[in-house]
Amino acid sequence: MSTETKPGRREFIRAAAVAALGGGVWMAASPSAEKWVWQIDPHKCTQCGRCATHCVLNPSAVKCVHATKICGYCDLCSGYLQPAAPALDTGAENELCPTAAITRRFVEEPYFAYSIDEDLCIGCGKCVKGCGQFGNGSLYLQIKRDLCAHCNECAIARDCPSNAIERIPLSRAYVLKYDENAGEGA
């Protein structure tokens, strides 16, 4: 072809372009080759409820996590019971959770243990709000990395009113409210 008159020079320019492009982008890349994951900062979260509705997955990849180490094991749990519950028992009309994802188990007088059934939890944060208002704040929302689709732009992060969702390296996930090794608020 007539356009390929000087293959040597063309090849050199092409190779130089690849080197410049590749070098430029590679230099900007993070030296840590690890993956980044989306996580909620529980201290910034305002439990607006959008985690349940704005995730691209249905049900949401956001689930309630229970830091049992800082739970008060209250029998009158404000994360479990409706504020104006007709009776203080396990009846559906008394429970705060819309999907009955919190199970309540008697431990000893007067303590009850609470655990989250992740398959039922939709990440609405109603229990988190209740626990944070009147309890120890041991319930909080977190993005489960095994469920998360790892979108390039997290749809919840975009619409989070308190900017509580950030991308952190895999080695630093989970963002826990209570960490055994690091202590509270790590």
Place this chain on the structure above:
Amino acid sequence: MAMGKRAIVYRRVVLFLLLWSALLTGTANAEFRFPMPEFSTGYEHEDMHLPPDALTPPWLDIALLTGVLALTAWAVLRRRSRNWVLALSFFALAYFGFYRQGCVCSVGSLQNVLNAYIGTGHVLTFLVAAFFLLPLVAALYFGRVFCAAACPLGAAQEIFAVHPVQVPKPVDAALGMLAYLYLGITVMGVAVGAGFLICRYDPFVGFFRLGGSFNMLLAGGIILGAGIFIARPYCRYLCPYGVLLRWIAIFARRHATITPDECVQCRLCENACPYNAIIPPEPADAEPRRAGALRLGKLLLVAPIAILFAAGIGWSAHPTLSRMHPTVRLAERIAAEEAGVYDEMTTESEAFREGDEPATVLYAEAHALNERFKVAGAALGAFMGIALCARLFRLSVLRHARDYTIDKGACLSCARCFKYCPVEPPEK
């Protein structure tokens, strides 16, 4: 037992007192209202259940993308087989689309790379950098083989393009400018920190994840439906990454050719391409030289004025453009609420009022952003002006060609035209 009963009563009283005090003061000081109990029955705390990192290893994605690109180049250049290209498309759709749920993708990686240079926030990982680079390097050597089979968005549309019609050239050229606008707005969005627009308005990701917002699925449905007749509308008229690939593929070292040997000008391939990527022969005496030169002269004269005009439009559009940014939207909302326009708060304004940041800081931030949007808007306008003039320039220059040739920039290496050519490959 009696001790236990008393403890219950005691705890209930404490709880109600705290409940009331919390209600009255409205404070959010929630850390450890209740001491963690010491269990006499030896009950142990449940351990927190942390899931494993169910992430695909980055090297697998990079290896598969490299493999698909290499195989596509081989299928298009050596094998000249559309079936191979289609088979690779199905693989890309299944793996990068449905299995990886549309992330990581080269189209979106453009934003991450831009963000590393001109934006703030997320860090560019090697995986994303590789997904940005590999298709561009492939385009520099073999043309847009990424579009042909490695892109899940392209593959989804290619499968739907069952009855493609030829879009009239002027309409095609005009609609093609939309992709430049999309690219420009994306760059602007990243530069001012307004988020990743390509990801937000990705029309197919809802299908890949088998669920999405109604608008997302509707947009995807419209594009796929239109794609039955107008082949690959997203790739041709919207894809911002496609613009980069188009620029680079023009300089491709070995690009696909319609004919494996000498063109015999049988005109059989004339209607083969649904992407308007086949340039028909242009006789040397199509128009007098003087007429062409005059038209070009006029265009060069008008170009600077047009670019300045477009920059001016971009500048004056900054109040609209700046609403792209959530901080600006929040500031406008807060200001309107303060002025008594709305009776109710939105979730955003409610969350803002719960925080400690004063409104004046927010207003200052929004004001600074507005100033940035003026510059960014002018740059966007100028970019569009330049792109438009370059497109007109290219359309007004007639290339004297004897054979049917491929427009390397527009060609998606779909391999449709190969079977229209009656010429046998030369004997080796």
